Amino acid sequence: xxxxxxxxxxxxxxxxxxxxxxxxxxxxxxxxxxxxxxxxxxxxxxxxxxxxxxxxxxxxxxxxxxxxxxxxxxxxxxxxxxxxxxxxxxxxxxxxxxxxxxxxxxxxxxxxxxxxxxxxxxxxxxxxxxxxxxxxxxxxxxxxxxxxxxxxxxxxxxxxxxxxxxxxxxxxxxxxxxxxxxxxxxxxxxxxxxxxxxxxxxxxxxxxxxxxxxxxxxxxxxxxxxxxxxxxxxxxxxxxxxxxxxxxxxxxxxxxxxxxxxxxxxxxxxxxxxxxxxxxxxxxxxxxxxxxxxxxxxxxxxxxxxxxxxxxxxxxxxxxxxxxxxxxxxxxxxxxxxxxxxxxxxxxxxxxxxxxxxxxxxxxxxxxxxxxxxxxxxxxxxxxxxxx
Amino acid sequence: xxxxxxxxxxxxxxxxxxxxxxxxxxxxxxxxxxxxxxxxxxxxxxxxxxxxxxxxxxxxxxxxxxxxxxxxxxxxxxxxxxxxxxxxxxxxxxxxxxxxxxxxxxxxxxxxxxxxxxxxxxxxxxxxxxxxxxxxxxxxxxxxxxxxxxxxxxxxxxxxxxxxxxxxxxxxxxxxxxxxxxxxxxxxxxxxxxxxxxxxxxxxxxxxxxxxxxxxxxxxxxxxxxxxxxxxxxxxxxxxxxxxxxxxxxxxxxxxxx
Numbered sequence: 001x002x003x004x005x006x007x008x009x010x011x012x013x014x015x016x017x018x019x020x021x022x023x024x025x026x027x028x029x030x031x032x033x034x035x036x037x038x039x040x041x042x043x044x045x046x047x048x049x050x051x052x053x054x055x056x057x058x059x060x061x062x063x064x065x066x067x068x069x070x071x072x073x074x075x076x077x078x079x080x081x082x083x084x085x086x087x088x089x090x091x092x093x094x095x096x097x098x099x100x101x102x103x104x105x106x107x108x109x110x111x112x113x114x115x116x117x118x119x120x121x122x123x124x125x126x127x128x129x130x131x132x133x134x135x136x137x138x139x140x141x142x143x144x145x146x147x148x149x150x151x152x153x154x155x156x157x158x159x160x161x162x163x164x165x166x167x168x169x170x171x172x173x174x175x176x177x178x179x180x181x182x183x184x185x186x187x188x189x190x191x192x193x194x195x196x197x198x199x200x201x202x203x204x205x206x207x208x209x210x211x212x213x214x215x216x217x218x219x220x221x222x223x224x225x226x227x228x229x230x231x232x233x234x235x236x237x238x239x240x241x242x243x244x245x246x247x248x249x250x251x252x253x254x255x256x257x258x259x260x261x262x263x264x265x266x267x268x269x270x271x272x273x274x275x276x277x278x279x280x281x282x283x284x285x286x287x288x289x290x291x292x293x294x295x296x297x298x299x300x301x302x303x304x305x306x307x308x309x310x311x312x313x314x315x316x317x318x319x320x321x322x323x324x325x326x327x328x329x330x331x332x333x334x335x336x337x338x339x340x341x342x343x344x345x346x347x348x349x350x351x352x353x354x355x356x357x358x359x360x361x362x363x364x365x366x367x368x369x370x371x372x373x374x375x376x377x378x379x380x381x382x383x384x385x386x387x388x
Numbered sequence: 389x390x391x392x393x394x395x396x397x398x399x400x401x402x403x404x405x406x407x408x409x410x411x412x413x414x415x416x417x418x419x420x421x422x423x424x425x426x427x428x429x430x431x432x433x434x435x436x437x438x439x440x441x442x443x444x445x446x447x448x449x450x451x452x453x454x455x456x457x458x459x460x461x462x463x464x465x466x467x468x469x470x471x472x473x474x475x476x477x478x479x480x481x482x483x484x485x486x487x488x489x490x491x492x493x494x495x496x497x498x499x500x501x502x503x504x505x506x507x508x509x510x511x512x513x514x515x516x517x518x519x520x521x522x523x524x525x526x527x528x529x530x531x532x533x534x535x536x537x538x539x540x541x542x543x544x545x546x547x548x549x550x551x552x553x554x555x556x557x558x559x560x561x562x563x564x565x566x567x568x569x570x571x572x573x574x575x576x577x578x579x580x581x582x583x584x585x586x587x588x589x590x591x592x593x594x595x596x597x598x599x600x601x602x603x604x605x606x607x608x609x610x611x612x613x614x615x616x617x618x619x620x621x622x623x624x625x626x627x628x629x630x631x632x633x634x635x636x637x638x639x640x641x642x643x644x645x646x
Contacts, residue, residue, distance in 0.1 A: 020571065
């Protein structure tokens with residue numbers, strides 16, 4: 001690291017965990033990042049590494065084999081991994097996202113059934129809310145779950161599902177009451193992907209996070225036991241929103257990590273690349289770029305850490321903090337990575353250097369878990385005290 | 389098997405600097421001495437395969453606990469830190485006497501030490517401790533395995549390696565050929581905070597009035613100088629291999645060396 005983020009607000013454990021993940025990211029993840037991007041192949045070796053090292057266990061309660069880490073600690077790990085490889089940072093972020101509905105509203109029996117495998121990193125879990133015509137308008141989901149005795153039969157198609165093709169569990173949001181108010185139409189279910197009727201109908205080709213598989217999932221009459229419903233019927237939409245309140249900081253952490261990775265690469269390059277007889281870092285126009293990149297990254301990081309603390313306190317303002325940090329961090333990552341390419345000049349446009357990959361990876365942080373426009377909507381609603 | 393690993397916190401290699409007194413500034417970020425990390429890994433593997441426990445033994449200023457916490461996170465059972473203001477500036481002979489005295493207060497079958505340290509580099513402390521305690525000493529180990537009542541070591545030699553056996557307790561000095569140390573797992577890090585770091589003064593290990601420590605050093609530091617500057621050196625660091633190679637090629641082309 002060429003820049004050392006402020007330490008004062010972190011506990012000894014948080015600092016120790018961040019440093020350990022950072023070392024692992026530098027030694028084991030960074031050397032794989034270019035190849036993961038080029039091949040667009042999911043890094044199964046790194047998933048196993050994250051499992052072995054306990055990193056995938058961070059968000060889960062200790063009584064089910066997890067580490068019981070708070071939100072800030074999870075974000076520190078995502079940030080450290082993403083500085084080396086955004087796809088690898090996303091492995092932890094998606095594991096947390098997929099499991100959050102269970103962690104927020106699952107019964108002790110459900111947690112006991114599903115969480116040990118997730119905490120150990122043996123099982124991956126995906127989060128399936130989005131559909132082709134239900135993106136920003138998440139309540140417009142059309143997938144149906146129809147009760148039939150002790151099971152629900154789920155039919156429909158989910159789109160843009162991270163890890164959808166490699167997860168053994170998927171948290172699915174489907175309509176249980178089409179006549180209800182739009183906030184009471186949905187319910188959430190844990191679906192085992194080995195169930196008959198489940199299939200991966202398409203894999204997307206993406207601009208960035210290319211090693212992270214994004215799948216279209218088809219549910220053709222998939223039978224799910226009633227015991228797999230999370231919360232009551234009709235709780236699905238509220239649960240999805242509460243999940244996103246807690247998961248967006250993970251994406252902000254990914255964004256801060258990407259920005260830091262790009263800044264570090266740009267600083268190293270500016271010290272080495274010589275033009276007009278001196279290192280380009282000696283030119284004030286380049287210095288200005290680097291200083292702005294650092295200021296943006298650090299501002300986003302400090303907002304993220306504050307947001308994590310505020311969300312962990314459980315105040316009513318969680319949604320606002322969550323949207324604020326994702327908005328600021330996503331924009332910071334896009335601006336900082338774009339400037340990093342600028343510092344590299346023509347070389348930055350080549351895939352011989354990591355910054356063009358980081359710029360492509362940064363873009364997704366402005367899009368998923370709510371576009372930047374949706375974040376503004378969430379913030380404005382919190383300010384104005386409105387529900388719609 | 390009860391193993392004591394002698395572990396020295398050293399300044400992060402490359403970050404070393406001299407204090408006003410000409411001695412290494414111990415306030416810069418400390419890490420586990422490289423060779424010690426390798427022998428710790430060997431010790432952990434020995435107890436994982438054969439049962440037992442690993443105790444760390446360290447002599448350092450009381451504030452330097454990060455490297456000890458890391459070693460505990462890797463899997464050591466407990467740590468003993470000998471710390472006393474009188475020990476600042478201790479020579480290798482003093483260090484050996486202190487560690488030997490601390491070992492007399494512990495129960496152990498095997499003592500492992502790194503072949504040398506990245507800051508002092510004398511490489512004599514392990515041998516001196518073996519002498520003081522009348523234990524067999526096996527140096528430059530690349531492999532350590534238990535045998536009935538003893539230990540077998542492969543020792544690097546000019547021609548390859550020797551195979552040595554000794555009765556326990558014994559002192560073995562290990563090299564980096566023992567195998568890469570593990571990364572501490574996050575579970576290990578969280579667990580390390582509840583492990584014991586027992587701090588011992590000189591009085592507590594029975595050396596209250598003995599001639600050890602900086603005031604009794606057998607050698608005297610008369611001058612300390614950093615290496616002569618070699619002019620501006622460009623170090624290519626922090627780039628991916630292809631990018632690093634491109635930066636070096638740029639450098640050579642600029643000087644018409646290519």
